[in-house]
Structures are given as structure tokens and as C-alpha cells.
Amino acid sequence: MTVRAILRAAAVLGAGSLALTACTTSDNSGPRADRSSESRPGAPAPDQSSAPAQTAAPDDNSGRVLAQVTGRDSIVLTITGVERAASGKSVTVSATLKNTGAKVFFGISAYGGTDASIKGRMHSLAGATLTDTAHNVRYNVLRDTAGGCLCSTALRALKPGETVPVFAQFPAPPASVRSVDFQLPTFPNSTIPLETAR
Structure with missing residues (x-):
């Protein structure tokens, strides 16, 4: 080449x-x-989030805690509501009892108090009291016409981790009273707000 x-x-x-x-x-x-x-046009703006939107839980007071105390054998009493009747004559305290211990709790009978005239008190909240500390007046649980308490009855032993809802109804303190002490045998006193009826 x-x-x-x-x-x-x-x-x-x-x-x-x-x-x-x-x-x-x-x-x-x-x-x-x-x-x-x-x-670029398909990319999210800096202030946008790819996480799903969260919705608010319904306002049903299911998670409300007014007071919480621990009694014998790791039983926790959580007061979730205090409602004054529209008539102004009674107050209902709502709560839960939870066994946070490792053994079955058989001591429910202590919550019935010592008043033997109350029908079926041994497995109830008949021993609960409400105290108006401002006027030094203590209120016992109301009774029905048959002599039973206006409260939770037929309570059974609590298994470990078990929670049960309970209630007790009392005569209402004067409308001017804004807080009361709730006491259940074997538990410390709990000071709770007392709102006017809605």
C-alpha cells in the first residue's frame, strides 16, 4: 500500500x-x-409528605384519665369520668380496674365495704365513698329500693392483665363544689374534678 x-x-x-x-x-x-x-414536574413539592394522612380519634372520652391509684396486689384504679346528673341530685363516677400483677386477684370482696345491710355488697363497689372536703361531708353509694347499691355488682376475680369497667353513684354535693375525694377500700384517696351538669 x-x-x-x-x-x-x-x-x-x-x-x-x-x-x-x-x-x-x-x-x-x-x-x-x-x-x-x-x-421535575412530577416530583413532590418540599412541603409535601409521602406519609399517609392521620385522622383524629373520635372525642368519646374513652382515653380520659382524671385520677389513677394503685391498690393491693397491683390492682390499678383509673377514674375516667365524673358526671353530675341534670337533676343535680346524683353524681356518677366511672372507672376501670386493671390487674397489672402476675397472679389472679381474688380480693374483690374488699371493695364491698363493711355495711352488711347492703344487698350483694361482697362483689361490688358498695364500699366506695365520695367526700366533699370543703364542707367535710362524706357520701356513701346510693341504694335501690331492694337495698342493693347503685354501683357495679357481680364482680369476679381479675386475671393478670384483665381490665373491667366499673361505676358508683352517689348523692350530689352542692353545685358550688368543684372537686371531691373518691375512695375505694384498699386504694388511696383520689381527688377528682366535679363539673356542673351539661
């Missing part, structure tokens, strides 16, 4: 290489620019 033929071949190869390089650079830069411009 002559020198001229070699130079001509080299020139053709060099031009082809330059053309290939130009095409490769152009192909890479073009799509990159296109991809970036296409992805």
Missing part, C-alpha cells in the same frame, strides 16, 4: 471516530436533559 493510500485510510478512520464521538456525546446529553426536565 502506498503512503498516500495509508494517509487517506487514516483520514477516513479519524473522521469516522470523530463522528462517532460526537454522536455518543450528543446522545448522552440530550436524553439526560430531557429526563431531568420530565421528572
Whole structure:
């Protein structure tokens, strides 16, 4: 092959290489620019969150805690409501009893108090009291016409981790009283707010 033929071949190869390089650079830069411009409109704005929206829990006072005390054998009393009747004559205390211990609790009978005239008191909240400390007056649980307490009855042993709802109804202190002490045998006193009837 002559020198001229070699130079001509080299020139053709060099031009082809330059053309290939130009095409490769152009192909890479073009799509990159296109991809970036296409992805921007679909990207979330900085203040948007990809997490699902949370809705508020219904306001049913199910998680309300007015007072909480621990009694014998790791039984926890949580007072969740104190409602004055519209008539102004009674107050109902709502609560839960939870066994936070590791053994079955059989001591429910202590909550019935010592008044033997109350029918079925041994497995009830008949021993609960409400005290108006401002006037130094203590109120016992109300009774029905049959002599039973207006409170939770037929309570059974509590298994470990078990929770039961309970209530007790009392004569209402004067409307001016804003707080009272609730006491159940084997538990410390609990001071709780007393709201007016709605």
C-alpha cells in the first residue's frame, strides 16, 4: 500500500471516530436533559409528605384519665369520668380496674365495704365513698329500693392483665363544689374534678 493510500485510510478512520464521538456525546446529553426536565414536574413539592394522612380519634372520652391509684396486689384504679346528673341530685363516677400483677386477684370482696345491710355488697363497689372536703361531708353509694347499691355488682376475680369497667353513684354535693375525694377500700384517696351538669 502506498503512503498516500495509508494517509487517506487514516483520514477516513479519524473522521469516522470523530463522528462517532460526537454522536455518543450528543446522545448522552440530550436524553439526560430531557429526563431531568420530565421528572421535575412530577416530583413532590418540599412541603409535601409521602406519609399517609392521620385522622383524629373520635372525642368519646374513652382515653380520659382524671385520677389513677394503685391498690393491693397491683390492682390499678383509673377514674375516667365524673358526671353530675341534670337533676343535680346524683353524681356518677366511672372507672376501670386493671390487674397489672402476675397472679389472679381474688380480693374483690374488699371493695364491698363493711355495711352488711347492703344487698350483694361482697362483689361490688358498695364500699366506695365520695367526700366533699370543703364542707367535710362524706357520701356513701346510693341504694335501690331492694337495698342493693347503685354501683357495679357481680364482680369476679381479675386475671393478670384483665381490665373491667366499673361505676358508683352517689348523692350530689352542692353545685358550688368543684372537686371531691373518691375512695375505694384498699386504694388511696383520689381527688377528682366535679363539673356542673351539661
